[in-house]
Structures are given as C-alpha cells and as structure tokens.
Amino acid sequence: MMIRRAAVLGAAAVLAASMVGTGAVSAEKPTRDAGITDVVIVPGQTFGGTPYQPLAATLRDKGYRTHVLELAGTELREDPAKIGAAVDRIRADRPSAKIALVGHSIGGLTARWYLKELGGASKVAAYIAVGAPQYGSMGGCSQRGQARLVCPGTDYITQVNAGDDTPGDTAYFGIRSEREWASGHLDGGQCRVTPVRGYSPLPDVGVEHMVETIDPAGQAAIATALSGRCDGEFVDEKDGVITYESSEFPGGYPDVAAPRAK
Secondary structure, eight states, X not given: OGGGHHHHHHHHHHHHHHHOOOSEEESSOOOOOOOOOEEXXXXXXXXXXXXXXXXXXXXXXXXXXXXXXXXXXXXTTTHHHHHHHHHHHHHHHOTTOOEEEEEETHHHHHXXXXXXXXXXGGTOSEEEEESOOTTOOGGGGXXXXXXXXXXXXXXXXXXXXXXXXXXXXXXXXXXXXTTOSXXXXXXXXXXXXXXXXXXXXXXXXXXXXXXTTTSHHHHHHHHHHHTTOOSEEXXXXXXXXXXXXXXXXXXXXXXXXXXXXX
16 A cells, blocks of 8 residues: 555656545445535645646546645644645635545545544545555554554554544545455445456556556546445445454455565
8 A cells, every 4th residue: 555655656656647244235325415516635645646636637527626635645643634624725615515535545544534533524525535544554564753653553543443434424435446455444334336457557466556546447436436326335334343454455465465464
C-alpha cells in the first residue's frame, strides 16, 4: 500500500502525467440517493495532489465539481481537520452542495477519521475509500512520526475502529484492486465494490495500489460509486467482526510482500 511508495512512486507519477464475513449481504441494496455535486479527493502518501489530477479531470468531465487537497498523507492527526475545512468551504459557498469524499490509501483513513471523530458524517453524502488500510498496515510500523500511526494496534487505529465504522447517513463504499494488500472492509453498512483487475502494464504482485486512481478501471469504479450504485455487495457487518488479521492480503499473499509479523 502507501508504504511501498519508494519503489513505484516514480512510475505512478509518469503514468499520471501521461494520462493528464457474517453480516447481511445484498448485491442490489441501494446505498443512498446520489445527486453528488462536489467531490473532495484526499491523497494518499504521494506527491500531494499531483498524481490525482487525472482522476479529477475525469470526474469534472462527468459534471462534478472536483477539489483535490494538497496533503502529503503523513499528518494523520492534522489532516482530518484540513479535510473538514475543505468541506466547510464548499458548504459555505453552496449550501445545497452534496459532497463526496474520495480517499486513496491513507487518505481513506484520514477521511474516515473526519467523518467519525470530527462529526463529518453529518456533512458528507458519500465516502469512497480506495485501497485504504482501514485496520492498519504492517508497513506503517517502520515509518516515522505520525505516519507510524497506521501500524495495526496503535491508539489511532483502535479509536477510529471502535464502535460503528460507518456512522451517520453517509453512504460508504470500499474499492480496491484484486491484488491490494488490505481488504478495506468496514463494519456497519458498506458497499464492497467488486475488486478491480490490476493495471495491466504492472506485474501482478500488488504494486498496482499506487495507480488505483489513475487506472481507467479504477476511475470507472469511483464514478459508479458517485452515481450511488453499488457495483458489488452491500454488507452490514456486525461490530467487532473485522480485525487487521482478517483484512490483510485479501487477494493472496504476494511474493514480494514483507514477512508477516509474528
């Protein structure tokens, strides 16, 4: 996930430039009336907003007002408030706006912190997490500063996953590639979009995480979610069922993955 960026950030940037459980399951249950007008894109740990401009352009072409936040994805405690400030600015300018958050990787985690811990669920119509390590990533354990908070079992991960993962009337979507290193599953009501086939030019070992929002198939999955359609299964999982161990390597254990924690 975002932790592997050192090996593939350059490839992702080049691609971006060139393209500028046990709960109730239903395949058809509606998530929420859509009518989204504004999309706030929350980056993962990359070069800020630059790699997300192709996605923004695609969504603008579909009629959405699109806002890409300039966040590095390393300030897990400060970023949720910055997400909230962006939402509040949109609502101040257009009180009738219906806002969706699209968070990639760590951006999915900080966006959910905003929804759950800062009251954002009352202001946001839809939340679309793409390749988000909702229950943590072992790769985070070797990082410094606040980036380390994504390590499984930290106070941050424990708090954001305490109680209902999907509060309020917000429609929650989880999108990932087939070889993503975390399922992105949440308890409570969530549309789990059918996993997207990995970006074909890349080796099938999980590095496609870095280009999930650049891949046309990934962009199409995001657009479908913004329309309000659940292209997968709507699952209402009981609280406490999901753990880090149950959410890691849903597409199989990649040969290039770091050794599992003992």
